[in-house]
Amino acid sequence: MTVSEEINLIIGSLALLVGLLMFWTFPIIKTTEKNGQLFPLLSIIIPARNEAGRISPLLRSLQEQHYQSFEVLIVDDHSTDQTANIARSFGAKVLQNKAVDSGSGKSTACWHGAQHAKGQWLLFLDADTSFTDADSLFKILGFYHRKGARGILSLQPYHTVHRLYENLSAIFNVIVFVGMNVFTIWGSAFKAAGSFGPSIVCNKKDYFLAGGHHKILGAVMDDLALGQAFMDNNLPVYCMGGSGVITFRMYPEGLKSLVEGWCKSFAVGSKSTHPVVMAMIILWITGGFMSTAALISSIMVFNISGMASSGLLYAAYALQTLRLARRCGNFNRWIFLFYPLLFLFFSAIHLYSLFRAHVLHSVSWKGRKIDV
Structure with a gap:
């Protein structure tokens, strides 16, 4: 075995350990309370822009919830499709967001929506989310209640995959969790990067105290900025996995939408990741490439011992990547046999996002040019 092959194996093995440490914990909501407990009136606020093809599952899952003490406010953000009519058909109240700006319309x-909410508690949901079962809302509110009903409870939904290209989001999902800083072996030792955006629970008093979405109108990553606004006011922010409670399907429109969506997210999102966590992410991805290089090199020279050791490392990397990604979504297990392609796609989009952010100073999303 050559010196370069040994170096590749050593770095790959070290990176495998780093992968374990950087995504050490994965808290999800588990309830021990009995259904039927009463909570303050909840206002569910759903910003929606051209979501006619995706919003029905969410509204249907809301109708199926055992806990029904809530109002549903759909804020139609300049939709040109049937979003508003579909929302009304489910009995939701539709508000028109008439504000026009050059930034993100979601905030x-x-x-x-928050200004028109009647509830004491607020739940902001992305239109592409839906609840896993009829007790999901009860579980979420019960957990928030047990945490003292202060600050933010944010959940990253479980990603459901339907088409082959959607598996390209696997590594992005892992990095979204790890990049929040609070899922490493050190737990809360690092300050949270913010909050997850698709599902956010807070009480109205804390929301307006922190300035709400009005304070972050110019932010591209509204979820991170909102969480930071709460923390600036000494309010807690809880980040958790949504597995078993809430789910979503990301970018079903096609590969172009997937590229634009992740480019927007990673253009500025990585700035909030702690340097130590970022270093771990970089080492983990680098180790994946180096373990692949070691295997290819040993095969090319037909080194039996090299093929055995590098093959074991490659298999271990594939299993670890599968394990981490399957926490986040139902990605196809077989795709992880080719995990270097997933790493390569992630790296290419990340570099493209940096180019958009630091050279072009803009990203595109849903027909809008967003200044960065």
Whole structure:
């Protein structure tokens, strides 16, 4: 075995250990309370822009919830499709977000909805989310209640995959969790990067105290900025996995939508990740490439011992990547046999997002040009 092959194996093995440490914990909601407990009136606020093809599962799952003490406010953000009519057909109240700006429309829509909310508690949901079962809402509110009903409870939904190209989101999902800083072996030793955006629970008093979405109108990553606004006011922010409670399907429109969506997210999102966590992410991805290089090199020279050791490392990396990604979504297990392609796609989109952010100073999303 050559020196370069040994170096590749050593770095790959070290990176495998780092992968274990960087995504050490994965808290999800588990309830021990009996259904039927009463909570304050809840206002569910759903910003929606051209979501006619995706919003029905969410509204249907809301109708199926055992806990029904809530109002549903759909904030129509300049939709040109049937979003508003579909929302009304499910009995939701539709508000029109008439504000026009050059930035992200989601924050203005959420702020508009919060101003019209009657509930003491607020639940902001992305239109592509839906609840896993009829007790999901009860579980979420029960957990928030047990935490003292202060600050933010944010959940990253479980990603459901239907088409082959959607598996390209696997590594992005892992990094979304790890990049929040609170899922490493050190737990809360690092400050949270913010909050997850698709599902956010807070009480109205804390929301307006922190300035709500009005304070972050210019932010591209509204979820991270909102969480930071709460923390700036010494309010807690809880980040958890939504597995077993809430789910979503990301970018079903096609590969172009997937690229635009992740480019927008990673253009500025990585700035909030702690340097130590970022270093771990970089080492983990680098180790994946180096373990692949070691295997290819040993095969090319037909080194039996090299093929055995590098093959074991490659298999271990594939299993670890599978394990981490399956926490986040139902990604196809067989795709992880080719995990270097997933790493390569992630790296390419991340580099493209940096180019958009630091050279072009803009990203595109849903027909809008968003200044970065």
